[in-house]
Amino acid sequence: MKKALSLVLTAALAASFVMSASAAEVIKIGGIGPVTGPAGIYGSSVKNAMEIAVDEVNAMGGDIQFELQFEDDTHDAEVSVNAYNTLKDWGMQILGGTVTTNPCIAVGSEAVADNMFLLTPSASSQDVIDTGDNIFQVCFTDPNQGLASADYISSQNLGTKIGVIYNSGDAYSTGILNTFLAKADELGLDVLEPQAFTDDNSTDLTTQVQACKDGGADLIFLPIYYTPASQILKAASDMDYEVKFFGVDGMDGILDVEGFDTSLAEGVMLLTPFVATATDDATVAFVEAYKEKTDGQIPNQFAADGYDVVMALYKACTEAGITADMSASDVCDALKEVFTSDSFSVDGLTGSGMTWDASGAVSKAPHGMVIENGEYQPMD
Amino acid sequence: MAKNKKMKKTTRSNLLMFGFVIIFWAVIQLISLTGHMTSKLNGLLIPVCAYMIMAISLNLVVGFLGELSLGHAAFMSAGAFVGIFFYTTVGAALPKAAAVLISFIMGGAAAGLFGLIVGVPVLRLSGDYLAIVTLASGEILKNVLSALYVGKDSAGIHVSLKDQFSLGLAPDGKMLVKGAMGIPGIQKFSNFTVGIVLILITLAYIVNLKNSRAGRAITAIRDDEIAARATGLNLTHYKLTAFVSAAVFAGFAGVLYALNYSSLVADKFDYNLSINVLVMVVLGGMGNIFGGMIAAILLTILPEMLRGFSQYRMFIYSIVLIVMMLFNQAPVLVAWRQRLVARIRGSKNAPEETVETADSSYFEEIREKNSDDSAKEGK
Numbered sequence: 001m002k003k004a005l006s007l008v009l010t011a012a013l014a015a016s017f018v019m020s021a022s023a024a025e026v027i028k029i030g031g032i033g034p035v036t037g038p039a040g041i042y043g044s045s046v047k048n049a050m051e052i053a054v055d056e057v058n059a060m061g062g063d064i065q066f067e068l069q070f071e072d073d074t075h076d077a078e079v080s081v082n083a084y085n086t087l088k089d090w091g092m093q094i095l096g097g098t099v100t101t102n103p104c105i106a107v108g109s110e111a112v113a114d115n116m117f118l119l120t121p122s123a124s125s126q127d128v129i130d131t132g133d134n135i136f137q138v139c140f141t142d143p144n145q146g147l148a149s150a151d152y153i154s155s156q157n158l159g160t161k162i163g164v165i166y167n168s169g170d171a172y173s174t175g176i177l178n179t180f181l182a183k184a185d186e187l188g189l190d191v192l193e194p195q196a197f198t199d200d201n202s203t204d205l206t207t208q209v210q211a212c213k214d215g216g217a218d219l220i221f222l223p224i225y226y227t228p229a230s231q232i233l234k235a236a237s238d239m240d241y242e243v244k245f246f247g248v249d250g251m252d253g254i255l256d257v258e259g260f261d262t263s264l265a266e267g268v269m270l271l272t273p274f275v276a277t278a279t280d281d282a283t284v285a286f287v288e289a290y291k292e293k294t295d296g297q298i299p300n301q302f303a304a305d306g307y308d309v310v311m312a313l314y315k316a317c318t319e320a321g322i323t324a325d326m327s328a329s330d331v332c333d334a335l336k337e338v339f340t341s342d343s344f345s346v347d348g349l350t351g352s353g354m355t356w357d358a359s360g361a362v363s364k365a366p367h368g369m370v371i372e373n374g375e376y377q378p379m380d
Numbered sequence: 381m382a383k384n385k386k387m388k389k390t391t392r393s394n395l396l397m398f399g400f401v402i403i404f405w406a407v408i409q410l411i412s413l414t415g416h417m418t419s420k421l422n423g424l425l426i427p428v429c430a431y432m433i434m435a436i437s438l439n440l441v442v443g444f445l446g447e448l449s450l451g452h453a454a455f456m457s458a459g460a461f462v463g464i465f466f467y468t469t470v471g472a473a474l475p476k477a478a479a480v481l482i483s484f485i486m487g488g489a490a491a492g493l494f495g496l497i498v499g500v501p502v503l504r505l506s507g508d509y510l511a512i513v514t515l516a517s518g519e520i521l522k523n524v525l526s527a528l529y530v531g532k533d534s535a536g537i538h539v540s541l542k543d544q545f546s547l548g549l550a551p552d553g554k555m556l557v558k559g560a561m562g563i564p565g566i567q568k569f570s571n572f573t574v575g576i577v578l579i580l581i582t583l584a585y586i587v588n589l590k591n592s593r594a595g596r597a598i599t600a601i602r603d604d605e606i607a608a609r610a611t612g613l614n615l616t617h618y619k620l621t622a623f624v625s626a627a628v629f630a631g632f633a634g635v636l637y638a639l640n641y642s643s644l645v646a647d648k649f650d651y652n653l654s655i656n657v658l659v660m661v662v663l664g665g666m667g668n669i670f671g672g673m674i675a676a677i678l679l680t681i682l683p684e685m686l687r688g689f690s691q692y693r694m695f696i697y698s699i700v701l702i703v704m705m706l707f708n709q710a711p712v713l714v715a716w717r718q719r720l721v722a723r724i725r726g727s728k729n730a731p732e733e734t735v736e737t738a739d740s741s742y743f744e745e746i747r748e749k750n751s752d753d754s755a756k757e758g759k
Contacts, residue, residue: 035691071687074694077641077648078427082684085419102645105564109642127564131642168543169526171561178544196543200523 025324027317027331029054029310030087031070032080032107033099039075043099046121046306049299050096052289053310064317065324066310073098077106084110092116093328094317094335096309099302101125101171108135117332119313121305125175129360134332136339136360138305138312138350140273142175145248148366149176149221149271150183153246156368156379158269159219161190163212163243165205165232167224168196176223176248192217202228209235218243225250230257233264249273252301255374262374271366273350274304275376283349301350308348315346394587397670398580405576420684428680429575430456430637433582435660435676436669437629440586442658443667444595445622446602447506450654451498451514452630454521457649458494459631460638461525463487464563467639469532469556472567480569484578484635491631492624494521499623503616506605515651525646530557562645570640578636579673582629586669589625598622663704671708678704 031050033043047070054068069090071083080103087095095111095118098104104123111118112132120128124139140148153159162184167173177194184191192215195208209232212220220236220243222229229251236243247254247270255262276287276298286307290299313335316322320334338344339356346354351364368379408425411417434456441449463483471479498517505513529540533553540546544555557563589595597618600608609615638644660679664671682700686693707713 036694072691072693077643077645079683081423081641082420083687085423086684086687088419102561102643102647105643106641109568125561127558127561127643169560171559174543174559181545194543198523 026065026067027322027324028091028093029066029068029313030084030090030092030095030097031068031306032073032083032087032095032097032103033070034075035070035072037074039100041300042122042302043072043075045300045303046097046099046309048290048293049286049303049306050310052286052293053307053314056289057310057314062318064314064322066314068096068310070097073100073103075100075103077103080104080107081110083107088114088116093322093324093326093331094119094313096121096306096313098123099306101128104128105131108132111135115329115332117328117335119309121309122302125171133358133360134336136356137362138308138348138354139362140249140364140366141361142172143179144361145271145366146176146179146181146223147183149223149246149248150180150187150189152271152366152368153219153221154184154187154189158246159189159217159244161192161215161217161219163192163215163217163220164194165208165212165220165222165224166194166196167198167202167228169198169200170224172225172250173223180221180223197228202231204235205231206235206239208232209239209241212243213239213241220245222247222251226252226254226257229254230260230264233268234260237264245269247271249301255371256298265371266373268371269379270369270371272301272369273364273366274301275367275369276300277376282347286349304349308346308350308354311348312346312354316344319344390591393670397583397587397673400670400673401576401579401583405573408572424681424684425572426570426575426636426640428677429572429579430633430640431657431660431676431680432579432673433629433633433636434657435664435672436579436582436586437626437633438657438661439664439667439669439672440589440622440626442661443669443672444590444598444602445619447503447619447623448508448511448658449514449623449626450511450651450658451516451518452626452657453649453651453653454498454514454518455491455495455627455630456634456637456653457518457521457525457646458627458634459487459491460634460644460649461557461563461646462490463631463635464566464638464644465530465557467635468563468566476569480574480639483639484632487635488628488631491634492628495624495627496620499620499627500616503619503623515654518649518651518654522646522650525562526560528557529555529559531555560645560647562643562647564643566638566642566644568640568642575636578632582632583669585625585629589621594618594621659701663701663708665708 031047033046034040035043035047050068050070054066057064057066069087071086073080073083080098084107095116097120098107099122101123104120105127108118108128108131112134115134117134119136119138122139124137124142126141126143129135129137129141153162164177166177181191192212195211197205197208205228222232222245229247233245245268247268249272251268251270252272254265254268287299290303291297316335316338320338322331322334340358344355348354354362354364356362369376370379434452438449438452441447463486466486467479467483471483498514502510502513527541529544529547531538531547531549531553533550535550538547538549597608597613600613601615601618605615656679660675661672663679664673664675683693683697686696689696
């Protein structure tokens with residue numbers, strides 16, 4: 001009886017899988033990212049921003065109309081591929097995802113096999129775009145952030161002895177560190193032995209800060225996310241260690257850490273493509289719309305990347321003359337041509353005049369920001 | 381007479397299991413041939429096969445040996461990394477079929493070896509202690525693999541547990557294993573038939589082992605370790621047989637799983653995965669291989685089925701899990717189901733039903749106890 005019941009249930013489940021997608025008059029854009037789980041904040045930021053952008057595009061009432069379906073992948077490559085397959089069954093023509101790096105590499109190879117155009121907002125590893133020629137990024141690649149940081153520190157003479165604290169278990173952090181060290185070596189910067197931590201021991205980072213202090217560092221480079229960075233700022237303050245800090249885009253969000261004394265972040269420098277307090281019209285309008293949608297949350301850099309994904313796709317679709325009845329593969333070929341053409345550039349929230357090369361990496365200028373009076377101020 | 385009937389029952393349930401796997405294969409082929417296959421279903425086939433093998437093999441340790449192992453994902457991980465490392469390096473130069481075959485053998489062997497290394501000291505413990513130590517060894521393997529960098533250049537292979545620079549690769553060098561990023565750029569090989577054949581091999585081995593002399597010894601250890609020792613059984617030998625065999629098949633599952641994706645990261649094989657597999661075994665009924673298989677299928681496709689609920693997906697999944705556990709294991713509902721079955725069959729043959737769903741009443745007790753525990757831990 002139990003077996004028979006199980007069999008019937010299994011059969012019913014299997015049957016519900018077998019169905020076919022229907023045609024539509026709108027261009028179907030898929031999104032994938034972690035909406036639940038420990039990395040849930042990244043996926044939901046991108047999801048909200050993409051929804052805002054799609055609404056804006058559709059409100060313009062042009063020929064290009066988008067429909068967005070966003071699937072959760074819990075930051076797991078297996079689930080991400082399942083989400084991708086779900087979206088394919090739905091009839092997705094363009095993929096605006098995935099949000100996180102490892103899942104994006106797994107989904108990327110599926111997208112290459114299907115010739116599905118993939119524009120990721122925030123999967124920043126070099127491996128993502130190396131997967132194939134139809135994979136493009138809106139964010140900087142990690143290596144580029146490392147290069148830009150070393151360049152910036154060197155050209156602005158920010159420090160004489162540079163300490164580094166990084167997360168050795170994180171692809172993002174190690175990716176930035178690798179090229180930073182190589183470039184710093186080339187530029188003749190004096191860098192101390194990098195101090196590592198992992199997610200499992202990120203609650204107390206005093207040892208790492210102490211090592212930088214003992215080494216005589218007057219600038220600490222932090223290629224990490226803002227939560228452990230807040231621990232480091234606190235540890236430095238607790239040991240009366242006067243030192244400058246330099247972060248990358250993961251540092252964005254440091255002022256919103258719960259229970260963190262933001263005065264500690266005074267003078268922290270960071271390279272980031274987006275600041276929510278910027279006063280240009282596009283940013284102000286976006287922050288306003290985002291707050292309205294999410295009951296007052298401030299959009300982070302992921303959200304801005306997600307918004308730019310949709311806007312870049314909109315511009316490219318217009319230029320390429322994409323219509324809703326085109327197959328995903330035809331759309332991909334057309335978009336690939338537009339994105340890599342010399343004349344194509346997008347002015348987005350995360351940079352003006354963004355262009356792409358054939359590798360899929362974006363080219364845009366990072367902004368150097370410094371925190372003064374609890375707000376980001378441009379550095380130069 | 382009674383014994384005879386019971387024998388027939390075992391044979392019948394074994395045939396049912398093999399038959400079920402073959403029918404599963406046939407149905408999928410039919411769906412595929414008639415053009416009704418969706419990408420979603422197609423993408424789930426290999427993970428389903430891998431988790432079925434995981435559930436069947438873990439049943440050997442949890443169900444038959446009666447030891448709670450929380451590190452089954454580690455064996456999957458060991459198999460996957462060794463098999464895939466071979467596949468992406470030496471295997472790239474071989475014909476695909478040979479490369480896949482050797483990867484499976486290497487993956488199984490590596491997982492078996494890891495099982496032996498963990499098993500020898502660990503199987504001196506039992507119960508909760510064993511659970512904790514297997515959990516810890518799984519985490520150790522995960523962390524070591526997450527920190528492992530391997531590169532290759534003209535001077536040979538370089539290995540580091542620190543970072544990419546310590547490798548000192550020449551400019552022509554190629555990274556093979558990239559720490560937290562794992563092994564990228566795997567040439568995918570996903571073949572459902574291979575998965576089904578692996579399930580059948582696993583089933584054949586485990587059903588055979590269960591009915592062999594060694595299998596009797598293993599269940600004797602489960603039922604009463606002191607009595608088993610008193611009769612002169614070599615406990616370490618039989619415990620290791622069960623533990624290492626389970627590890628080997630988990631290794632196969634790992635290779636099968638990893639070949640289905642273009643990259644392999646150690647983070648996937650954490651204690652959550654071990655507990656997931658344990659939940660499959662517990663939900664299917666410990667010691668009930670068929671139930672474990674069904675549970676593996678259900679629990680793998682259920683989260684995907686529930687995508688319509690968007691952000692409430694995992695919440696609904698948890699509730700469904702609790703309901704299924706209660707339906708399967710709660711004494712009141714079990715009794716109700718047995719009465720229902722008895723009424724349908726028109727006779728009071730409840731004892732026979734017990735034979736079918738579980739192997740002994742002792743088993744019912746630990747099953748209840750553990751299903752409570754693991755339900756808590758799983759969440």
